[in-house]
Amino acid sequence: MCINQIFEKIKVYDTIIIHRHVRPDPDAYGSQAGLKEIIKASFPEKTVLLAGKQEPTLGYLADMDDVEDDTYHDALVIVCDTANEARICDQRYKQGKGLIKIDHHPNVDEYGDIQWVDTDASSTSELIYEFYLAKSDEGLTLPENGARLLYAGIVGDTGRFLFPSTTTKTLKYAADLVKYPFDRPALYNLMYNTKLPVSRLKGYILQNFTVTESGLSTVRISKEILDRFHVTVVETSQLVGMLGDVEGILAWAFFVEEDEIIRVRLRSKGPIVNKVAANHNGGGHPMASGATAYSWEETEVITEELEEVCKAYKNSQ
């Protein structure tokens, strides 16, 4: 069983380096840094480092460490929350002595000596809690900050327990985590506090999204719009969920212009959208995925493909 193997590996190594995906979200940070807290608290003599580029908007969760190249030689590398190798932040992950993958996304790239992939889990943070729980009577400890991090990851990936990925297990683990005395309202404020420019952009999106008869909505955010509203591409990522409660929308796409590419974010309440994402340099969950377009023409092609998926879905209902 993966949990046993992972636990045995962690016990053997003195140095453990934990990675996660590029453009991190609270689950990427929460699972990565939450696992560090568990290992540090349980094995104080071990060196545990967080690799990857610091994301300023997630600085309230954790700080990344400076990892020297040499440190990888005898290290165990654990990659959290990342389905494909190209999306691993800091490509030195290959330079360790051992490699473990822990993830809840559909298994795109098989990498690692041990792979623990559970697509029924709401989040990788949920898996890290499960790991702790399974081995708590064999010495694993979860300190308060670790509980805060895992809770943030679960909250982030479930849209505050709203998405269908939220299971009885998710809620049970969350209930366990809130027994710790960390400041939950303060955490929510940090996660969901919306800056004024972003709120204004929300208003623009609500005024301008399209909807087709088959229930597809698209939102086009050009560089010009980003500049006009003083919002960055990263900041737009928190807005993708906002069309989920609009009547008649089954699936939606955000096209956000970024330097040479157009970032594509897909969400759905039924139609399977990750195949369309895979056609366009992306992937992810069946109902939440991302892709990259190289021109506005390509976004038209994506829109047509999504339209087909929505039509087929509607006809099958």
Ligand SMILES: [Mn+2]
């Ligand atoms: Mn995740």
